[in-house]
Amino acid sequence: MLAMHYRGPQRVRVDHKPMPQILHPQDAIVRVTRSCICGSDLHLYNGSVPDTRVGMTFGHEFTGVVEQLGEGVRKLKVGDHVLVLFNIACGTCVFCRQGLYGNCHESNPQATAVGGIFGYSHTAGGYDGGQAEYVRVPYADVSPTLIPEGMDPDDAVLLTDVVPTGFQAAEMGGIQPGDTVVVFGAGPVGIMAARCAWLFGAGRVIVIDCVDYRLEFARSYAPCEAYDFRSLEDPVVFIKRTSDSLGADVCIDAVGAEAAGSAVADDPRQKTADAGRVCHRAALGDQFREKGRDRLHRRGVRSYRCPRPDRERGEQGHHHSGEPGIGKAAAATTDRARAERRPRSESLDHPPRPPGGRLGCLPDLFGEARRLHQAGADAAVGHIT
């Protein structure tokens, strides 16, 4: 079969590989129908993830048709069209049973800090990934999910990583109806976080970045306010002023792992994290080295609301996540601290669930994304040719 081969930093090719085999009773072999290149694949591509061996196949976002099943698989049958989530999880170990699938203890012998991930080096288990014709999917009863009838595979593949990553950022931010949410970074994860902030009832969503076409996309897709931080004299002052001088209720960091992890950024983060709700979800991309992006992160942590003297005891603690990561291995750390809600948000009633529930808005979300993306792609192609 054909598969992507990693040959060294920034060197890849498509080449033949032996067909994957069933190696365990709970394995499935899946014929790939859609596969994505994730921003975090760039870390592997650039050779910066230790134990990325020459000959590996990347790809942790894919959908496919079940071709072959191990004798222990109960929930799938041959011919099922599934979306395969990027984490490999056994569903039975102590971490899986507590919902921490990203830290499954039975899928990655090489490291304990993270569970197995498709196509993400031997530090994440040494599995060949989805940028290939066929993939071996372990624990096929746990992670692969049937694609609902009527859902386009182009949309389904977004549910393997990018949508949940952005959604989880909004969810972990603890957004409440009426909150002002600021998202730093308008990469795919930041844009999804901004879009999902509305699902939690945000009153206002602001995206900050420096790349014009991304801001434009965020503005029309999320839909939200989007600002180029270079055009703002001081983004922190701007955000404070535009939110009644109190700061945002929730800030989501989707700037990137490198910027988010800088030593310079750590200090103000510690100082200010107890002033608001913090959620770091790192979107990775080639912009992270761009001048100003680490500053953007630091500004992010300074844009929360000031702590108020009347906040309840017990809510002040700065909780640094020492628990196993739920989300992405390379990208996510979550710092969370709380302050009480703004009074005006408390006056809002809990909105009724629209008919169709939370899944009801997915087709709109995807349809709009495709329309805008295609328009952007057409414009880009027109510009190049």
Next chain:
Amino acid sequence: MEHTTKDPSQIKGWGVDADPKNDPTYPMKHRNDGEHSGYSWERPQQQPLTVEVLHSNERPDVTSVFGTSTPPSGPSGALRRLAFRYSESSYGHWLPLVLADRVSVVEGVLGDLKHGHVPNVFAEWGWKAEWKHNRTSLVRRILVRAVLVSAAVAYLSSRRTD
């Protein structure tokens, strides 16, 4: 500074996931203190060890299921075996792995040649697409590298003649 979203409730899906009773949403661990009883779960059947699998010294054995891609081999494999004698908290683990990754690039080229395949590194670097879509940056990179290489060659050859 215009507050552009006048009525967010008109946005499709607004508030469908709001749940004021679930705040904070973090932590999302469904705590059952299972860790307190150690490896007490019924472990899935062990995948047969058909290839060499290195395992972190922070755990007792290999996991029930593992990837079989590219098992360790050659000099890079020796470096990886060395690395796995140290824990994930140690540079002794990560630095040999990074070095092994670089060594395995050379092994990859040699392996290609051994199988009679001359790797087209320009295609593997994606220069055709770079030339089409990212020409300025490509040219700049090539020039910078050419200058660095010629400077190194000039320096080394001047030392030899001294």
